[in-house]
Amino acid sequence: xxxxxxxxxxxxxxxxxxxxxxxxxxxxxxxxxxxxxxxxxxxxxxxxxxxxxxxxxxxxxxxxxxxxxxxxxxxxxxxxxxxxxxxxxxxxxxxxxxxxxxxxxxxxxxxxxxxxxxxxxxxxxxxxxxxxxxxxxxxxxxxxxxxxxxxxxxx
Numbered sequence: 001x002x003x004x005x006x007x008x009x010x011x012x013x014x015x016x017x018x019x020x021x022x023x024x025x026x027x028x029x030x031x032x033x034x035x036x037x038x039x040x041x042x043x044x045x046x047x048x049x050x051x052x053x054x055x056x057x058x059x060x061x062x063x064x065x066x067x068x069x070x071x072x073x074x075x076x077x078x079x080x081x082x083x084x085x086x087x088x089x090x091x092x093x094x095x096x097x098x099x100x101x102x103x104x105x106x107x108x109x110x111x112x113x114x115x116x117x118x119x120x121x122x123x124x125x126x127x128x129x130x131x132x133x134x135x136x137x138x139x140x141x142x143x144x145x146x147x148x149x150x151x152x153x154x155x
Contacts, residue, residue: 048077065097074146
């Protein structure tokens with residue numbers, strides 16, 4: 001009977017470690033451009049999330065941000081654009097591209113540098129879509145159209 005105790009304790013500890021996470025979301029810890037801490041608990045309940053990793057010195061990322069200015073409001077998901085760069089660079093990128101005008105978009109810093117740990121991406125921008133339950137739906141190498149995101153979330 002006592003030989004099962006370690007297994008039960010391990011299962012209990014694993015359940016405790018994942019209790020604060022929603023669905024399959026990694027344990028996000030970001031800081032937005034207003035210096036507010038952002039975690040998994042800040043994900044809007046019942047909303048999908050499109051997580052976009054970028055760098056301000058990446059030509060593809062700058063182009064994507066310009067397209068995002070037009071397409072962003074049409075996405076059926078909240079958009080979190082994240083970079084591990086210094087906050088000054090992220091704020092400058094946000095200002096130069098006008099991303100602060102998009103209501104469903106937040107620009108943030110990955111100060112823990114964990115995006116590379118959570119996702120095995122090789123190119124930028126890196127885009128991953130999560131459904132409203134926190135399940136990863138799809139990764140993208142290019143910015144998808146809002147209609148594509150909508151149809152993926154309906155399946």
